Amino acid sequence: RFHPGCYYRDLVTGETRTLPALIAAVTNLDGEITGLQRTWLDPSGQGKAQLTDPRRSLGDLLGNGIWLGRQPDEPVPVMAAGEGFETMASVKVVMPALPVAAATSANHLAGLTFPPGCRRLYIAADADAAGRHGIGRLSQRAGEAGILALVLRPQLGDFNDDLRHLGPAHLAARLSDQLVPEDARLFLPSG
Known part of the structure; x- marks a missing residue:
């Protein structure tokens, strides 16, 4: 949702101000x-706000995610997961029927809980060290659960960059x- x-409170100075923001619900597998x-967001509409930490999460995050396209009572044989909401929303733009989850961080990606019936998991890669660790740990856990894990790699920095700079057909x-x-x-x- 847009707010x-x-x-926003600066954690060093304590100064507060209001800025436009994207607010996303983190849910468990029951949809709670x-x-x-x-x-x-930058008030000019040009991406994230110019802040030291333009993204913050709170609540019970481990194992849970920002789910797009998943109904809590349906099995999910194939899905995609990644660290950030923008990355997973970009994947969802070109694959609207694929259930996707954004884990909010590399550490939370490593601990994402798999939905019932999952057989194949696509992991959207981020090109940093923390992202590689999260992908490695999630892939290991998926294998232990009998789920085939496949890593998807963007051409640019992430899939949001690919979508914005190269377009949906290229992505x-x-x-x-x-x-x-x-x-x-x-x-x-098709096409």
């Missing part, structure tokens, strides 16, 4: 809200080359 004036993530083509063929047919638009 036009969400409070366990936390939230705030991403403060879809990039993802098509990395998906199991049956998933490409099922989740990517």
